[in-house]
Every structure is written in structure tokens, then in C-alpha cells.
Amino acid sequence: MTETRGILAYGAHVPYRRLDRAAISGVMGSGGGRGWRSVASFDQDTTTMGVEAARQALGSGDSSSLSPDSLWFSTVVPAYVDKTNATTVHAALRLDAAVPALDLGGAVRSAVGSLRAALASSGRTLVVASDLRVGLPTSADEAAGGDAAAAVLTGSSADGPLLADYLGGASTTAEFLDRWRTPGDATSHTWEERFGEQAYGPLLDRAWSAALADTGLDAADIGTAIVTGLHGRAVKRLGGRLGVAVADDLADTVGNSGAAHPALLLADTLDSADAGRVVALVVLADGVEVLMFRTTDALASGRPSRSVATQVEDRADVAYPTYLAWRGLLEVQPPNRPAPSRPSASASLRRSDWKHGFVGSRDATTGTTHLPPSRVGIGGGAVDDMEPAPMADNEGTIVTFTVDRLAYSPSPPIVFAVVDFDGGGRMPVELTDVDPTEVAVGDRVAMTFRRLHTADGIHNYFWKARPVRG
Amino acid sequence: MASHGIRDRVAIVGMGCTPFREHWDKSLDDLLIDAAGLALDSAGVTKDDLDAYWFGTSQSAASGISLATPLRLSGKPVTRVENYCATGSEALRQACYGVASGAYDSAMAIGAEKVKDGGYQGLNAFPIPTDGTNRTLTAAAMFSLILPAYAERYGVDEDELRRVVARIAEKNHYNGARNPLAQFRRETSADAICEMPAVAGRLSVFDCAGVADGAAAAIVVRAEDALRYTEAPLYVKALSLVAGDSSGLVDPDYDFTTLPECAAAATDAYAQAGITDPRAELALAEVHDCFTPTELVLMEDLGFSEPGTAWRDVLDGTFDLDGDLPVNTDGGLKSFGHPVGASGLRMHYEAWIQLRDRAPEERRANLRGRTKALIHNLGGYPGEMLSFVGIVGSELD
Numbered sequence: 001m002t003e004t005r006g007i008l009a010y011g012a013h014v015p016y017r018r019l020d021r022a023a024i025s026g027v028m029g030s031g032g033g034r035g036w037r038s039v040a041s042f043d044q045d046t047t048t049m050g051v052e053a054a055r056q057a058l059g060s061g062d063s064s065s066l067s068p069d070s071l072w073f074s075t076v077v078p079a080y081v082d083k084t085n086a087t088t089v090h091a092a093l094r095l096d097a098a099v100p101a102l103d104l105g106g107a108v109r110s111a112v113g114s115l116r117a118a119l120a121s122s123g124r125t126l127v128v129a130s131d132l133r134v135g136l137p138t139s140a141d142e143a144a145g146g147d148a149a150a151a152v153l154t155g156s157s158a159d160g161p162l163l164a165d166y167l168g169g170a171s172t173t174a175e176f177l178d179r180w181r182t183p184g185d186a187t188s189h190t191w192e193e194r195f196g197e198q199a200y201g202p203l204l205d206r207a208w209s210a211a212l213a214d215t216g217l218d219a220a221d222i223g224t225a226i227v228t229g230l231h232g233r234a235v236k237r238l239g240g241r242l243g244v245a246v247a248d249d250l251a252d253t254v255g256n257s258g259a260a261h262p263a264l265l266l267a268d269t270l271d272s273a274d275a276g277r278v279v280a281l282v283v284l285a286d287g288v289e290v291l292m293f294r295t296t297d298a299l300a301s302g303r304p305s306r307s308v309a310t311q312v313e314d315r316a317d318v319a320y321p322t323y324l325a326w327r328g329l330l331e332v333q334p335p336n337r338p339a340p341s342r343p344s345a346s347a348s349l350r351r352s353d354w355k356h357g358f359v360g361s362r363d364a365t366t367g368t369t370h371l372p373p374s375r376v377g378i379g380g381g382a383v384d385d386m387e388p389a390p391m392a393d394n395e396g397t398i399v400t401f402t403v404d405r406l407a408y409s410p411s412p413p414i415v416f417a418v419v420d421f422d423g424g425g426r427m428p429v430e431l432t433d434v435d436p437t438e439v440a441v442g443d444r445v446a447m448t449f450r451r452l453h454t455a456d457g458i459h460n461y462f463w464k465a466r467p468v469r470g
Numbered sequence: 471m472a473s474h475g476i477r478d479r480v481a482i483v484g485m486g487c488t489p490f491r492e493h494w495d496k497s498l499d500d501l502l503i504d505a506a507g508l509a510l511d512s513a514g515v516t517k518d519d520l521d522a523y524w525f526g527t528s529q530s531a532a533s534g535i536s537l538a539t540p541l542r543l544s545g546k547p548v549t550r551v552e553n554y555c556a557t558g559s560e561a562l563r564q565a566c567y568g569v570a571s572g573a574y575d576s577a578m579a580i581g582a583e584k585v586k587d588g589g590y591q592g593l594n595a596f597p598i599p600t601d602g603t604n605r606t607l608t609a610a611a612m613f614s615l616i617l618p619a620y621a622e623r624y625g626v627d628e629d630e631l632r633r634v635v636a637r638i639a640e641k642n643h644y645n646g647a648r649n650p651l652a653q654f655r656r657e658t659s660a661d662a663i664c665e666m667p668a669v670a671g672r673l674s675v676f677d678c679a680g681v682a683d684g685a686a687a688a689i690v691v692r693a694e695d696a697l698r699y700t701e702a703p704l705y706v707k708a709l710s711l712v713a714g715d716s717s718g719l720v721d722p723d724y725d726f727t728t729l730p731e732c733a734a735a736a737t738d739a740y741a742q743a744g745i746t747d748p749r750a751e752l753a754l755a756e757v758h759d760c761f762t763p764t765e766l767v768l769m770e771d772l773g774f775s776e777p778g779t780a781w782r783d784v785l786d787g788t789f790d791l792d793g794d795l796p797v798n799t800d801g802g803l804k805s806f807g808h809p810v811g812a813s814g815l816r817m818h819y820e821a822w823i824q825l826r827d828r829a830p831e832e833r834r835a836n837l838r839g840r841t842k843a844l845i846h847n848l849g850g851y852p853g854e855m856l857s858f859v860g861i862v863g864s865e866l867d
Contacts, residue, residue: 337590343602351601370720372603378717400619400726402671404611406592416607418615418726426722428605428853441618452602460602 005119006162006293009066009153011056011304012267013049013130014146014254014311015040016433016466021143023320031138037255039318040132040147042326042411043432043450046075047085048461049149049260050130051092051449055392056304057126057151058093066160068126068153071101072118074111075130076259078103079451079459081183088461089128091356092449094390108230109285111259115152116291119166124155131258134186134327141188144232146255150263161298164270164279166291167217170210172203173287178231186328193233200234203288208242211280211290219243222292223277226265229284230258244280253312266293268308275299314469316435326411337408342455353388358447358463360425361386369425389425391447395468396421398443403436410453419445419465432464444468473710475742476570478866481696481703482688484513487819490653490684490806498530498584499540505685505812506541506580513689513699517541520689521574523548526561526581527811529596537580554849555760556711557581558686558814559858563709565690575692582685583809592681593810609760610678612851614671616763619726624778632672634781635762636660639676641790642759642798646805648833651816653682653807677762682807686815688822693866702826707842708742708861710735718853729764732848732857733771739859740773743842744867748773749795752861753840754824756817758848759802769797772846772859796835799824814847814858821845825864841865 017039024032040049050073058066071093073086086101095101104114111129118125133145155162178196181188190196212219219242226247227239239246247269249256257264262283269279273295281291324330343355353359354372361373366380369389376383401417415431417439431439432450445465452460486508488501496504502525510517523546525537534548553560558581565579585593592608617635621628640660646652658676666674689699696703714731718724736748745751755772759765769780774795775788783789789797800806800820803813821843823829842863849856 337592338597340602340606341597341599344599347599347601351603355601355603368720374720378715378720399722400615402607402611402614403668404607404671405669406608406610407606409606414607414611416605416611420722424722426720426724428607428719430606441622452606462603 003156003158004162004165005154005156006165007152008124008155008160008162009057009059009302010151010163010267010270011053012148012150012264012308012311013052013056014038014148014308015044015049016315017041017318018315019320019323020317024138024143027320028138031143033143035252037143038146038148038257039323039326041433043452043464045079045451045459046077046130046132046149047079047088048449048451049147050075050089050128050151053130053149053151054089054093054126054128056306057153059304066153068095069099069123070125071095071099071128072104072114072125073101073128073130074104074114074259076106076108077132078105088356091352094353094357094359107286108259109287112262112283112285112289115154115263116169116171116289118154119291124153124159127152127154127263129260129263131260133256133258136187137324137329139187144251144256146257148254148257148260148264150260150267152263152266161302162296163299163302164293164295167278167294168211168214169289169291170207170214171287171289172207174199174203178286196231197234197237200231200238200284200288204238204282204284207288207290208282211292215292217278217292221278222280224269224273225280225282226262226269227282228256228261228265230256231284232256234284238284239282250312264308270295270299271303271307271309273299322411335406335408335412337406339408340453340455340460342458343460355462357390358392360389360391362389367424369421371425371427391421391425392463394421394423395444395446396465398439398441398445400441401431401439415439417445417465430464431466433466473738473742475708476566477707477742477744478705479570479693480566480690480706481693482706482818482822482862483691483696483699483703484509484515484689485687485819485822486512487651487686487816488684489651490682490809490816492586493683494586496683498582501582501584501683501685502537502540502580505582505687506578509578509687509689515689515699517543520576520578522546522565522568522577524561524564524568524577524579525550526552526557526579526814527583528552528554528557530582530584530811554856555758555808555810556814556847556849556856556858557811558816559845559847559860560711560814562688562815562818562860563711563858566706566709569690569692575695577690578687579690579815580685580687581811581815583811584683585681585809586683593808608670609851610670610673613761613764614673615726615852616767617672620763620767623725623727626781631781633660633664634784635677635766636663637784638759638762638765639663639804642802642804645791645799645833646801648830649801649805652801652805653680654805673761679760679803680807682809684806684809684812684816686812686819688815688818702864704822704825704862704864705866706860707863708739708859710738710742710859711856712738713856714850714854716854724853726852728767729771729848729852729855729857731855732768732846732859735857735859736772739861743861745842745861748844751840752795752842752844753837754796754799754821754835755844755846756800756802756820757797757846759798759804760808765797768846772844791833792836799829799833799835814845817845817847818860818862821862825862
């Protein structure tokens with residue numbers, strides 16, 4: 001008997017910042033629209049958002065049954081090319097060196113394709129999709145896009161309780177110029193809208209029929225259809241003719257997060273779906289992918305700590321000019337301080353557990369946690385009497401803080417706090433996703449993986465603290 | 471653990487200090503030549519008369535060659551030292567120990583910094599390759615952490631405390647306005663400082679030391695030889711240095727209301743000098759007012775005020791030019807700016823002026839018959855600091 005394959009865990013990351021689409025026309029005189037789109041902070045990229053989604057999927061526990069044996073990372077906007085980005089996610093998750101980490105990128109289709117491939121494969125594969133959608137000011141892409149990441153841990157029923165069984169699906173592929181972008185460009189081009197709609201029609205019909213045949217399902221069996229793709233008109237028109245209830249596409253609150261959006265919408269659906277619900281994931285991207293799932297009884301107790309809806313609610317607007325500056329579409333005067341220098345590759349490798357994994361050390365004799373890790377402890381003095389202290393999942397409390405308007409930052413001012421961590425350990429650390437006027441001593445914070453700056457083409461990744469709200 | 475000190479074994483017999491300015495027209499070499507010349511003339515010696523040289527600079531140059539070349543020192547032992555913002559005092563400390571050890575009869579300690587060729591405001595450290603996880607906060611922001619912590623611990627209203635530290639700046643600018651060597655020579659009121667926009671925490675630009683180029687130098691000899699050079703030497707009573715282990719950044723017990731390294735250096739220095747009641751025994755103190763909150767807590771860490779009371783003493787004028795214990799009579803870092811390698815020796819220069827009654831009348835401290843001055847010079851930040859405390863006196867004990 002073949003084991004059932006499906007979803008062991010999932011998680012999502014919606015950045016804290018939102019752009020009010022009305023603010024676009026307020027500044028530019030045109031563009032924008034109604035609702036909000038999510039905005040990656042200046043210190044986020046597709047890799048760091050992927051890390052946050054993956055952390056949600058893997059939870060805060062150290063359950064080995066949930067640890068992946070492969071990591072696949074997909075994005076349209078890789079932080080690096082030539083060098084793998086999944087290795088950064090791998091390091092931040094503190095995965096073993098024997099766990100391969102691969103980039104499967106370049107196109108929106110790669111992300112849902114990697115999910116299909118993982119479900120059709122063996123073993124436990126963590127599929128991470130992340131995207132940062134940029135459009136030229138006033139463009140439809142600017143308003144319709146959103147930044148987000150999502151992660152799905154695929155595996156079999158032998159690995160642990162599946163939250164959703166994978167029932168099967170189908171795929172169609174076609175070569176046509178619906179939208180495209182040359183590597184290195186920040187924004188995409190699209191052909192006339194009506195052309196894409198007619199091109200996708202037969203591709204959807206065929207994939208949908210094939211998926212129903214593959215799974216033995218009838219359209220009436222399907223409780224929820226998630227229909228998404230960057231061709232908004234095709235998604236809306238064609239999705240309506242499936243004869244199935246279509247899930248909210250988060251267009252009004254997040255926007256379309258491209259490569260991340262199929263898994264993000266899947267996560268949003270799983271956040272609230274009852275057991276035994278059949279969910280069809282339909283993605284229009286250079287063809288059509290259809291994946292069928294049925295939720296299980298395990299779903300209710302297997303959800304991540306922060307639902308998509310929770311993250312949609314935890315938000316603050318960013319001013320449109322600030323947004324443009326964050327994306328590099330508006331160059332503003334930096335502080336008159338030298339820009340930071342590039343991190344050392346060799347020093348970064350030696351301290352990868354600290355830099356990427358936020359692992360300090362704990363003095364085995366005194367119990368004192370040291371951040372960063374130290375070979376010689378304070379208050380004791382023995383050499384190498386330390387054990388690793390992973391701290392990324394520990395929350396902390398602000399002891400004191402300051403706002404630095406002089407220091408270099410890609411988006412001044414820097415808000416900096418001395419944080420005492422639950423379970424021991426203190427560290428002065430930069431805050432992010434924070435309003436300088438709303439910080440207070442005693443506030444609670446959690447750690448988040450961020451990109452501090454980029455120098456000589458090297459992205460300097462490390463951890464910051466973000467306020468825990470609500 | 472012993473810290474015996476070298477009380478009364480070494481004397482300062484000559485000093486020089488350049489104006490601290492934005493010296494657009496002077497190089498590091500120019501500043502070194504000027505300060506060395508002033509110190510040599512002051513002691514009545516030539517560069518060849520001296521046996522050894524210690525050169526303190528933090529970021530402007532490396533190695534003893536950087537001093538030997540502009541001065542054209544031939545065949546001399548010349549050492550460059552660096553210890554953050556206490557670099558100038560560290561040069562003096564090494565020179566004194568060189569003489570006290572008997573290795574040399576005389577030496578020069580010289581400190582200089584050419585800051586204004588960098589093209590940026592503020593001090594900017596040369597980047598050492600790291601893993602990129604080190605803090606990027608400014609010193610102003612790190613020291614700004616003191617104010618809320620102090621207000622909380624001692625129940626002082628934060629707005630009142632903000633006025634207290636502005637009062638410190640007002641005092642130092644009052645003194646600096648009367649010092650021709652100082653860079654900023656205009657009095658500034660506490661009210662005006664309180665009105666200024668914050669740049670780091672609640673600190674405004676006027677709570678921060680400025681930036682300047684400058685150099686200062688001292689000639690040290692065996693104490694028994696001192697009167698051959700000058701009728702009014704200063705005897706070295708204590709030289710203490712404590713480098714912290716940065717535990718304040720790791721240890722949840724540290725509360726940012728005290729600078730423990732400074733307190734430890736002061737305790738050591740008082741023991742070396744035989745001082746038991748510093749507030750009563752010291753004629754004046756030059757302390758490292760890099761930021762106004764620093765001077766506030768130093769008054770407690772150096773033992774001038776009981777913990778939690780320095781803010782009252784500041785308001786009472788205890789540390790004013792005519793107060794019980796004048797502090798930063800030359801204007802301090804507030805008025806001079808902070809050429810890192812030079813500042814420690816500039817502080818000693820003020821003791822050299824005041825204890826020998828050479829200060830101009832308008833900023834002459836009332837010594838009340840006291841003969842000793844304390845010099846405090848720190849480097850680093852709250853939680854991650856090193857501190858120098860030295861004591862000099864105009865009389866042998």
C-alpha cells in the first residue's frame with residue numbers, strides 16, 4: 001500500500017507594512033486604487049521573508065519529525081544569483097548540513113511547480129515561496145502586487161499526521177507572452193490583457209478536467225477553490241466558471257504576492273478550513289497547475305502560531321514616498337556617515353550559528369546566557385565551558401531603548417533596545433517594524449531575520465527584534 | 471592582585487597643547503610638530519634630550535614611525551599606543567612607567583588626532599572585518615541610554631533630568647568660553663539646549679562632544695630630577711586603567727546608571743594616591759564629558775557625589791568654576807571637541823595650568839589650598855568600557 005502524501009505543516013509571512021493604494025494617486029495624481037498592499041520592510045528581501053514563513057511552518061518546537069530532509073526555495077526576485085539563497089534559509093533554520101537546500105526560481109510558476117514536485121516526490125521537503133512585487137509608480141503591478149512568503153512542509157503519513165492529504169492534480173503548459181521580465185529588471189511587462197485571458201482559458205479547462213479525472217473527484221466534491229495567478233482578469237473570469245466556491249484572494253489586504261501567493265492562499269484557507277474539506281489549488285502561470293487536497297482531523301491542532309489573518313491584521317501603513325525609497329525607486333539623501341562595510345565571508349562562516357541561527361552560548365557552570373556566544377564566560381571564567389543556546393524563538397522584554405538619528409541606516413532612525421530574553425540572556429539589539437514614538441520599557445519583542453544592509457553586493461543578514469503586539 | 475602605583479616617582483616637567491579646531495590647514499604631522507615643540511620648550515629641552523617617546527593616536531596613523539618621521543627622531547624608541555578614547559592618557563601612562571621602571575630618565579607622551587580629513591561629521595572607526603553582526607549604534611545613542619535608566623532608578627523626573635544634563639553643558643561651555651585653546655567659545659544656556667531637537671534618545675547635538683583636530687604632549691622625568699627642568703613640576707600620584715569585559719552588554723544585572731569601569735579605576739587611583747575623601751581633597755577634576763549624561767554619572771562613580779545625588783549637586787553648582795569641586799574648568803570635551811588621541815593629554819594640560827596657578831584669572835579655579843587634580847578619560851560605551859583615572863599634584867607627599 002502506498003503511503004498518503006500531503007502537507008505536514010505550513011506557515012506564512014505577511015510583512016508588517018502596508019501601502020494604502022489611495023496614497024499612490026494622492027502623490028502621483030493617478031494609479032493606486034482601493035485597499036492595501038503588503039510591503040516588505042527596507043530590511044527584508046525574499047530570503048528573509050522566506051525564513052520567517054519557514055519558521056512559522058516548522059514551529060517553535062524542535063520536533064525532529066517535522067524537520068525537513070530537503071529545502072526548496074522559490075522566488076522571482078532572488079537576493080543573489082550564482083550563489084544559492086536557500087542556503088541562507090537553511091542556516092537561519094539551523095538545518096543539518098546533510099539537508100540539501102536548492103533554489104528553484106526565476107518564475108512564478110517555479111513556486112507552485114516545486115510544491116507539486118515535492119508532493120510527487122519522497123521524503124519531507126520544505127517548499128518555501130517568497131516574492132517581492134515591484135511595479136513602476138502608478139502601474140497596475142505596483143498597486144496590485146504584494147510582498148509575502150509561504151512555506152509548506154510536504155511528506156507522507158508515515159512522517160507524522162498530515163494536515164491535508166494530497167489527492168492529485170494536473171498540469172498544462174504553454175509558451176506565450178502573457179508577462180515577462182528580463183533578469184536584472186525590477187519590474188515586468190505585460191501583453192494586452194485580453195490576449196492572456198483567451199490563452200489561459202483552454203489551458204485551465206484541460207487541467208481542471210484532468211485533475212478531476214486524476215483524483216476521481218466531481219466538482220461538487222470540492223469545498224473551496226483557490227484560484228490565483230498574476231493575470232487578474234483571467235483569474236477572475238475563468239475561476240468563476242469552475243462552478244466551485246472560490247476563496248478570498250487577499251487582493252484588498254495583501255495584494256498578489258506572485259510566486260508566494262498560491263501557498264499563501266493555501267495557508268489562509270487551511271487556517272480556517274474544517275476537516276474533510278477538499279481544496280483545489282488552481283494557479284495560472286504559463287499554463288495551469290491544479291492540486292487537490294483534503295483536510296484532515298489533524299489540521300485543527302497543527303496550525304502555525306500566527307495565521308495569515310492575524311498577520312493581515314498586524315499592520316501599519318508606510319508613506320508612499322517611503323515605500324518608493326525602500327524599493328530604490330526614489331533615491332533619498334543618506335545620513336552623512338560612512339556606509340557600513342561588507343561583512344567578512346570567513347568571519348561569517350565561522351559564526352554562522354550566531355549570525356544566521358541566532359545561537360548564543362550558555363555557561364554550563366553559571367547558567368549565564370551569552371549573546372553573542374563566548375568561549376569564556378562572564379562571572380565564571382572557565383574556557384570552553386559552554387553549550388549552544390538557540391535563542392531565535394525566545395521572546396524578550398525591553399529593558400531600555402533609544403532612538404538614534406545619527407547612525408547610518410537604510411531607513412533612519414534606528415530604534416535600539418536592550419532586551420532581556422525569557423530564559424536568560426541580554427542583548428542590545430535593533431528593533432524593526434516599529435514606530436519610534438510607540439516603544440516603551442517593558443514591551444515584549446520577538447526575533448526576526450533581516451537584511452541589515454548590502455555592501456559590495458554582499459547582503460548582511462542578521463536578526464532584529466520586532467514588537468509583539470496584541 | 472596588586473596595583474602599587476608609582477606615586478611621586480615621576481614628574482611632568484613640561485606640557486604643550488595646540489588649539490583644538492577644525493584645522494583644515496594642518497596635517498597630523500603639523501599638529502604633532504606643534505604640540506611637541508610647545509612641550510619641549512615648556513621643559514627647556516630638545517627632542518634629542520629625551521630618551522623615549524609614546525605616541526597615542528586612535529585612527530590617524532599607525533606605528534611609532536608616524537611620530538619619528540615628522541619629528542625626525544633619530545635612534546629613539548618610539549611606540550604608538552591605542553586604547554579607544556583614552557588613548558592620550560594611555561600614552562602618558564606608558565611614558566610614566568617607562569621612566570618609573572628606570573629604563574629611561576625622560577620621555578615624551580604625545581597624543582594627536584586628525585579627524586577632519588575624513589569627510590564626515592563625528593568619529594568614524596576604521597572598519598575591522600567582522601561577521602557583520604556587531605552593533606552599528608552611535609556613541610551618542612549608547613550614552614543616551616543612561617538618562618531614562620537613571621530617572622527610573624532614582625525617581626527623578628525625566629524632564630528635570632534632561633535639564634540637569636543641559637546644565638552640565640552650560641557649565642562646560644561657560645568655562646570653555648574663557649579658554650583660548652577651546653574650539654567652541656560661546657556660552658550656551660541650559661534653556662537653549664533643552665529646546666534643541668533630539669538626535670539620540672533625548673540628547674541634542676549640544677549634549678554631545680564636538681569633533682576637532684588637535685594634539686597635546688607632556689614631558690616626564692624622574693621625580694628627583696624634576697626641579698632641574700622647572701620650579702613647578704606636577705608629580706604623578708596615580709595612574710589607573712581598567713578595561714571592562716563588556717559584561718554590561720550581556721549581564722541582565724547591569725542597569726546603565728553607573729559606569730563600573732570608571733568606579734573601579736577611581737578606587738584604584740585613590741588607593742595609589744592615598745586619597746580617602748576625593749571631594750574634599752581634590753582641587754579640581756577633568757572628566758570625560760563625551761556626552762552630558764556621562765559627566766552626570768561620573769560624579770557618582772568618581773566618588774564626588776553619593777549615588778543618586780549627583781543631579782542635585784549639578785543643580786547646586788558644586789562642580790562650577792567657583793564650586794566646591796570644579797569639574798572641567800577648561801571647558802571639557804564639550805568645548806574642545808574630541809580628537810581621540812589628544813584628549814587625555816589635553817585634560818592633563820588643564821591640571822598643569824591650574825595647579826601651577828597659570829590659568830587666566832577669568833577661569834582660574836579656587837584651589838582652596840588643595841594641590842591635587844583628578845583626570846578621568848574613558849573609551850567605549852556603557853556596558854563596554856575602559857577607563858583611565860590619573861591623579862597629579864603640585865607637591866610631593
